Amino acid sequence: MTQPLDLAAAKNQLAARAREAGFDRIGVASIDIPEDEQHLLRWLDDGFHGEMDYMRRHGTMRSRPQDLVPGTIRVVSVRMDYWPAAARDAGAVLGDAGSGYISRYALGRDYHKVLRGALARLAKDLAGEIGPFGYRVCVDSAPVLEKAHARNAGLGWIGKHTNLLARDAGSWFFLGEILTDLPLPQDEPASAHCGTCTACITACPTAAIVAPYRLDARRCISYLTIEHHSAIPEALRPAIGNRIYGCDDCQLVCPWNRFAHAASHPDFKVRHGLDAARLTELFGWTEAQFEERMRGSAIYRIGYEKWSRNIAVALGNAPGSEDVIRALNQRAERTTEQVREHIDWALFRQRSGAVGVQSASQEDPGQNAVNTSM
Numbered sequence: 001m002t003q004p005l006d007l008a009a010a011k012n013q014l015a016a017r018a019r020e021a022g023f024d025r026i027g028v029a030s031i032d033i034p035e036d037e038q039h040l041l042r043w044l045d046d047g048f049h050g051e052m053d054y055m056r057r058h059g060t061m062r063s064r065p066q067d068l069v070p071g072t073i074r075v076v077s078v079r080m081d082y083w084p085a086a087a088r089d090a091g092a093v094l095g096d097a098g099s100g101y102i103s104r105y106a107l108g109r110d111y112h113k114v115l116r117g118a119l120a121r122l123a124k125d126l127a128g129e130i131g132p133f134g135y136r137v138c139v140d141s142a143p144v145l146e147k148a149h150a151r152n153a154g155l156g157w158i159g160k161h162t163n164l165l166a167r168d169a170g171s172w173f174f175l176g177e178i179l180t181d182l183p184l185p186q187d188e189p190a191s192a193h194c195g196t197c198t199a200c201i202t203a204c205p206t207a208a209i210v211a212p213y214r215l216d217a218r219r220c221i222s223y224l225t226i227e228h229h230s231a232i233p234e235a236l237r238p239a240i241g242n243r244i245y246g247c248d249d250c251q252l253v254c255p256w257n258r259f260a261h262a263a264s265h266p267d268f269k270v271r272h273g274l275d276a277a278r279l280t281e282l283f284g285w286t287e288a289q290f291e292e293r294m295r296g297s298a299i300y301r302i303g304y305e306k307w308s309r310n311i312a313v314a315l316g317n318a319p320g321s322e323d324v325i326r327a328l329n330q331r332a333e334r335t336t337e338q339v340r341e342h343i344d345w346a347l348f349r350q351r352s353g354a355v356g357v358q359s360a361s362q363e364d365p366g367q368n369a370v371n372t373s374m
């Protein structure tokens with residue numbers, strides 16, 4: 001006769017293996033997130049997803065993992081810290097308008113690859129020990145409300161900036177999941193500790209956090225520089241400053257990030273000097289150089305055109321200089337229509353002396369209004 005499976009022991013084995021695989025925390029939750037589903041539907045109705053059609057496409061499948069993988073009854077959530085401690089200081093890069101600021105999460109190897117590989121091995125190893133079970137691993141690779149499940153699994157709370165954060169770990173971490181049919185014992189959801197703080201809302205350069213816990217992605221620099229395919233609305237360009245891929249401002253000011261841990265995974269070490277790169281140098285890369293240097297990085301996914309578009313905006317915000325004007329002119333004749341339009345905007349700013357970073361007010365980001373300070 002086969003012994004019944006000891007689920008508490010299986011969970012302990014999983015936790016021990018997760019630590020060996022480089023994960024910093026693991027927890028287990030049920031699949032039920034009805035309130036989050038309501039928030040998701042409202043967010044979509046308000047159009048806050050912008051051009052991220054994939055967010056609308058899956059509808060409630062995103063909040064019902066049992067519809068995505070039939071038989072799912074638990075979500076195992078994992079956290080992996082990514083703060084690159086050896087990188088040039090974030091504030092120093094943001095304060096140096098001739099440098100390009102790249103989000104801390106994208107300075108090393110693509111996290112999708114790092115976490116997915118480790119999670120797949122973890123689930124496979126557990127199956128080797130306890131016998132076959134149903135599962136699917138996800139790292140931002142399937143329609144799953146990752147933060148909601150992670151909160152319920154005790155990994156942290158969703159902050160007013162909408163990222164997941166923990167008192168002993170801040171928010172500089174990635175999430176991943178194993179959706180499973182194993183009835184593993186559940187953890188307690190984490191309690192929230194934002195209190196009366198509103199630092200992230202105040203710090204956001206584009207006023208994208210329109211209310212606590214509500215992010216209008218169409219205004220968010222992370223969205224604009226990574227997910228938005230069309231031209232970046234002119235009204236928002238000045239506030240983007242020198243952020244050429246993603247944005248960290250709301251996390252940089254969060255008091256709980258004093259308790260964040262440095263990444264221990266070697267794949268999150270800075271590559272290609274991306275923490276201290278000059279805008280003019282990055283703008284001089286050919287498409288072949290972009291492909292070669294960014295392969296294996298999350299940045300590779302946006303492609304050369306959006307990369308060039310983003311740098312053109314940052315050059316338009318850089319202090320006026322002949323070097324910047326030369327770099328812009330050199331690319332102007334051999335590029336796409338979209339990049340060309342952003343170069344023209346940047347050249348106009350450079351020549352009219354209307355440079356410098358401004359905060360954006362909460363006007364409609366859909367409007368391609370010309371900035372009034374020009």
Ligand code: B12
Nearest residue numbers: 036039040043103146162163164174175213222223246247
């Ligand atoms: C779409 C997306 C984006 C979009 C939209 C972000 C967003 N807030 O939705 C954009 C491109 C802007 C983005 C940016 C970033 N992202 Co992103 N993104 C995602 C993705 C794919 C889906 C998120 C989602 O489901 N959004 C739907 C909306 C409805 O959710 P929400 O805004 O978080 O709202 C929730 C709560 O705030 C609450 N809520 C909503 N309204 C209200 C109202 C009230 C009154 C209350 C009480 C609650 C409440 O309910 C909602 C559901 O839980 C996830 C991966 C995944 N599959 O989950 C990664 C993910 C969230 N992103 C991640 C990261 C790292 C980032 C960036 C930090 C990257 C960067 N440095 O540029 C920024 C952070 C920007 C920010 N302030 O959120 C990590 C976050 C890790 C963490 N610690 O939380 C994730 C989990 C990827 C991963 N696997 O690690 N992202």
Ligand code: SF4
Nearest residue numbers: 204220221247249250
């Ligand atoms: S990532 Fe930047 S633009 Fe987006 S909400 Fe945070 S501070 Fe605002």
Ligand code: SF4
Nearest residue numbers: 159160194197200254
């Ligand atoms: S900055 Fe303040 S309000 Fe925003 S997530 Fe951190 S603790 Fe919460």
